[in-house]
Amino acid sequence: AQSVTQLDSHVSVSEGTPVLLRCNYSSSYSPSLFWYVQHPNKGLQLLLKYTSAATLVKGINGFEAEFKKSETSFHLTKPSAHMSDAAEYFCVVTSPGTGRRALTFGSGTRLQVQP
């Protein structure tokens, strides 16, 4: 079984300050982990993914995430928030070693960026 818990449903930051979106996962097998972003009325876009290579993963738009197996975490960070970062962010897990290959999504974190 696999699951994802996003620890904050809403995060509000000021423009230019750091962003931290927290995610914990559970997986019986070596997981693949993703962060997707969803802007209003737009499709889901992949930010970054971890697939058992480097534990620090760099994505698009200055985002990065660190896979910590001991903490079963995959938190998303960005050094300096931009107004355009305001969106819904989903942490996602899949377990390639199992027969079920579909993604399991967290419930999402809405990021607000204040001017």
Place this chain on the structure above:
Amino acid sequence: EAGVAQSPRYKIIEKRQSVAFWCNPISGHATLYWYQQILGQGPKLLIQFQNNGVVDDSQLPKDRFSAERLKGVDSTLKIQPAKLEDSAVYLCASSLRGGGETQYFGPGTRLLVL
């Protein structure tokens, strides 16, 4: 490279009516997924195809939902009859093979059942 295409983008129907959604995946992608995203929640898998065969439909409400992927390319998801709780965004995604590979999502179809 063209992305995942879906139509229609919006649909409003009354309960007990039927509705169908269409998806055309990225060319060459063998795996196709349908997800349901209820407002305020993350997407939930409904069905996964590998070419034209079903890999996982364990969360598909089979008494009212059906899906097919003829010829292993585009796919249709149908709801008959619709219920109020079916109001959601229906997302189609595709990937090359499946496993831990990146899934590419279409813009979704927003369904409102009155």
